[in-house]
Amino acid sequence: MRIALVSYEYPPDTADGGVATYIYQLARLLLGRGHGVEVFTAGSENAGTEIEPGGVQVHRVVVEKRGDFGPLIAEVFLKRHQIQPFDVMEGVDRFAHCRQILQLIPTLPFVLKLHTPGIVLKEINTMCDYRVPGLSLSERLAIMLKKARRKWNPYWRWMPTFIRMNILTDSERLHALEADEIIALCGDMADLIARLWLIDRSKIQVIPLPFSASPDLLAIQPNSESQTITYIGRLEYRKGVLDLARAIPLVLKQIPSARFRLVGRAMKSPDQEKDMQQYLKDWLEPYGDAVEFAGAVPPSKVPELLKQADVCVVPSIWENFPYVVLESMAAARAVVATNTGGMKDIINSPEVGSLVPPQSPEDLAQAVVALLEHPAERARIGAAARARILATYDGTKIMPAIELSYQKAIERRRQLGPR
Incomplete structure (x- = not known):
């Protein structure tokens, strides 16, 4: 054809x-x-x-x-x-x-x-959290009203x-x-x-x-000891970066040596005067060197970033079928993702990765800490994740x-x- x-x-x-x-x-x-x-x-x-x-x-x-x-x-x-x-x-x-x-x-x-x-995207945006720093009182009230309508309207699935x-x-x-x-x-x-x-x-x-899976991804060994948690994706609300920002202090409280690397292009933030990267930088300023913003990178750089990671996080509020999950698993990295959309199809068992509820920083932090604290289990999950990707999505x-x-x-x- x-x-x-x-x-x-x-x-x-x-x-x-x-x-x-x-x-x-x-x-x-x-x-x-x-x-x-x-x-x-x-x-x-x-x-x-x-x-x-x-x-x-x-x-x-x-x-x-x-x-x-x-x-x-x-x-x-x-x-x-x-x-x-x-x-x-x-x-x-x-x-x-x-x-x-x-x-x-x-x-x-x-x-x-x-x-x-x-x-x-409009459906996802209605899930916006009124607790987000930087929102005005009117914006918070509007979000709360939307949530109330969805909760109490028996026809919310189609009316909105x-x-x-x-x-x-x-x-x-x-x-x-x-x-x-x-x-x-x-x-x-x-x-x-x-x-x-x-x-x-x-x-x-x-x-x-x-x-x-590229040869560069498959060459990465499951064993790693960098204490680095990596996020790869656009820095935008629907990707769950605000939930990740809330989870970071919870992880650092238990594992002060942990380091976070956020990779991706910055989009709009709740503060109209700042893009999402600057917004998150200001929010996470108290944690200094523990958080790195790498900006956008070409696809050719992704294998090296995954090689340097212990854990990859995909905290999206909703996601269809993210390639970054496939890439991370093919690189034999333990992935923590939300149990929405195609991610729960890809990570179909705790044996190949961790799933947490969306918009739950506490569960996200707990899953990351568990993987950082158990390197042997983390490597085993990474190896099983790679095997699943090669067997299922080739x-x-x-x-x-x-x-x-x-x-x-x-x-x-x-x-x-x-x-």
Whole structure:
């Protein structure tokens, strides 16, 4: 098959999260299985086409705002499709970037991957904690009222959606309805989207992400004694960094030698005058050298960061199917994550990692301390985690299901005709 992958995120220019890592790995897995693969993405400076090592052809457009990516990449896509047509296109949910392409090529089979739609982000934001430092009294009261409405309204599971967003005009939902196949990465995401978007759950398949562990990750030994707890991800509310900030003093109280390293790009904070990194720095200032902020790093630096860690934490309020969990486990690191979304699918047993409730700094701290205090158990969990990732999420296990979803999309569009 000739397969087009359309994603704003892609290394190195727009490698801002797990989507970029997924598209990068998927392109190479598909190429290795004999398919023709081309990636359509955004660049920070240089537009144009290049063939990357390994043979993946990448087309980039320069955009000032993420929302502008769809119309610009559609023009590039159409020209390329006219020269050498694609059999199927895969795109992501956020910002509905493939809608313009489908308008230009209404017969193109389309597979939509559900990563984190905007409506899910809105759901997560309603979980905001009124105890967060820096919020005004009015902001605290607003959050408390939201929580009260959710608690006492028997229809809270659907009412807030219609209040906050008209799903009938939600471009991402309309984008999904145009897809020939809708793929969720975990069961929780499929259930959530079916409820929020009022889509028949049977129309959403669940296929986890394929993962190819790099030699650098697999070379890391399970045994480590750095006393370092590492967080890798954007510094933003929904990733649970405020809960991590609350957990840090609890850990240091029991293990003063522990050190925390937070890696990732800073997003907005509760204080409009500060980004999240500065906000957390000020909050954690009393703990000085025990907390390091490394900022954003390229994907190539992740193995070294994991090598230097004893424990990796993923304290997200809600998460779909985070690549950082797969990477950390493949590096034989003990992971403490929240029992939400795909994380409870990946960490399916205490034998391969620890799960704690979201927004529970006490449970997060307790799990981290337990791992730091028992290095032999920590190494055993790390080794078992690596074995699980290799046995369950390797490309040879997942790729046949992905290829089948492409074939189903092609057949469905052939039967239905133009959109």
